[in-house]
Amino acid sequence: MILDILGCNGPFPAGGGACSGYLVSSDDRKTRVQLDLGSGVLGRLIEKLDPARELDALVLSHLHFDHMSDVPVLGYLLDFTADRPLKLICPETPAETRKLIKGKFDVYPPADTNIGSMRLEFVQGKHPVETYAVKVICDGSTLVYTGDTNDCAEISLFCAGADAILADCGLSSANWGPAKPHMDALHCARLAKEAGARELILTHLSPLNDPEALLDEARAIFPSAYLAEAGSSILI
Ligand SMILES: [Zn+2]
Numbered sequence: 001m002i003l004d005i006l007g008c009n010g011p012f013p014a015g016g017g018a019c020s021g022y023l024v025s026s027d028d029r030k031t032r033v034q035l036d037l038g039s040g041v042l043g044r045l046i047e048k049l050d051p052a053r054e055l056d057a058l059v060l061s062h063l064h065f066d067h068m069s070d071v072p073v074l075g076y077l078l079d080f081t082a083d084r085p086l087k088l089i090c091p092e093t094p095a096e097t098r099k100l101i102k103g104k105f106d107v108y109p110p111a112d113t114n115i116g117s118m119r120l121e122f123v124q125g126k127h128p129v130e131t132y133a134v135k136v137i138c139d140g141s142t143l144v145y146t147g148d149t150n151d152c153a154e155i156s157l158f159c160a161g162a163d164a165i166l167a168d169c170g171l172s173s174a175n176w177g178p179a180k181p182h183m184d185a186l187h188c189a190r191l192a193k194e195a196g197a198r199e200l201i202l203t204h205l206s207p208l209n210d211p212e213a214l215l216d217e218a219r220a221i222f223p224s225a226y227l228a229e230a231g232s233s234i235l236i
């Protein structure tokens with residue numbers, strides 16, 4: 001499968017950047033699922049495909065704005081151009097944020113499902129709001145996107161055997177703690193190592209952190225780590 005990084009910042013974008021947004025496509029590009037649609041991602045998604053006709057589903061890991069703020073605007077696009085509702089898989093809470101999502105969406109709670117040639121599986125992460133990691137199995141490969149989460153046993157178990165892990169590296173190691181909402185590079189690297197993954201992609205990159213320092217920390221434990229880069233396409 002192909003992973004297009006459309007945006008990789010959080011909790012706010014760098015200049016010219018975008019928050020979380022990842023387009024996953026089967027090798028034949030007949031099945032296409034968007035994971036998260038944070039600030040600045042929708043315009044980049046439209047460069048890749050027509051969301052009204054060519055997107056099979058949108059999955060939101062959780063309802064923090066850096067992962068979903070472009071969804072109401074996508075609702076406008078669908079109102080004007082879609083003949084059918086778009087499948088949207090997202091948590092029910094926080095209810096006040098969930099109410100902001102209106103329009104031509106068929107909404108489902110996160111639950112294991114098949115979409116085209118993809119298998120999607122979910123597990124809850126550890127974050128201040130209801131949040132899910134997403135596993136995508138397609139074309140013989142497995143990708144896990146952790147969503148926003150701190151280190152926890154459920155996520156470790158879920159990642160076991162993944163080929164690639166797209167991991168929340170929202171904190172520097174100096175700022176990490178067990179009660180914090182994100183992992184740091186060390187925890188991402190340990191997660192990938194224990195999972196036996198082939199590669200680790202560090203994402204949710206904060207403009208407040210030095211990305212090269214995060215990368216050095218991760219590579220000391222897991223050499224096949226690299227930084228998510230908006231605009232890049234990765235064959236998983
Ligand atoms: Zn976030």
Ligand SMILES: [Zn+2]
Pocket residue numbers: 062064127148
């Ligand atoms: Zn979050």
